Amino acid sequence: MTVHEKTSPTFTTFEAISIDDLERMTPSECDELTFGVVGLAPSGAVDIYNATESRYAGLRVERVIGKAFFAEVGPCMNNDLVARRFENEPELDATIDYVLALRMRRTPVKLRMLRHPAASRRYLLVRR
Numbered sequence: 001m002t003v004h005e006k007t008s009p010t011f012t013t014f015e016a017i018s019i020d021d022l023e024r025m026t027p028s029e030c031d032e033l034t035f036g037v038v039g040l041a042p043s044g045a046v047d048i049y050n051a052t053e054s055r056y057a058g059l060r061v062e063r064v065i066g067k068a069f070f071a072e073v074g075p076c077m078n079n080d081l082v083a084r085r086f087e088n089e090p091e092l093d094a095t096i097d098y099v100l101a102l103r104m105r106r107t108p109v110k111l112r113m114l115r116h117p118a119a120s121r122r123y124l125l126v127r128r
Contacts, residue, residue: 004079012033014034014035014125017125018083018105018114019123020119021049022114023095023119023121027048029052031050031052033052034055035052035125035126035127035128036050036053036057036124036127037049037050037053038053038069038072038074038123038124038125038126039127040048040069040121040122041121042065042084043068044068044069044071045066045068045069046054046065046073047060047063047065047082049064049065049119051086053069053126056126057102058102058103059073066119069086069124070082070083074100074101076101077098077111077124081096081098082096082113082124085112086115089115091115091117092113092115093112093113093114093118094113095111095113096108096111096113097109097110097111097113098110100126109127109128110126110127111124111125112125112127
């Protein structure tokens with residue numbers, strides 16, 4: 001399969017999905033993914049927040065879209081490991097073990113950070 005072929009979200013995994021795949025997905029296809037997807041505009045505002053992430057985080061999509069992600073939605077990721085990497089690395093595909101602090105409840109996750117100069121947004125994938 002080439003990078004330009006459409007992949008079905010049913011068969012797209014956290015490890016295998018590419019930034020190209022994410023850029024081509026419709027909102028409903030993104031909602032079908034089994035892991036959280038947060039798409040960030042160049043300004044850092046959330047412009048994609050899939051149903052899986054909404055359900056796990058307990059935040060309604062309408063409440064999150066347009067908000068500054070690292071300041072208002074995910075302040076526990078406003079650090080050198082996550083936010084600064086998005087700022088400082090023009091091309092990024094990194095997966096890290098991380099602990100989210102959701103309403104004071106610690107939740108171990110895998111975070112995958114995706115950024116490419118040709119992409120319209122940066123992506124943060126969350127697998128619980």
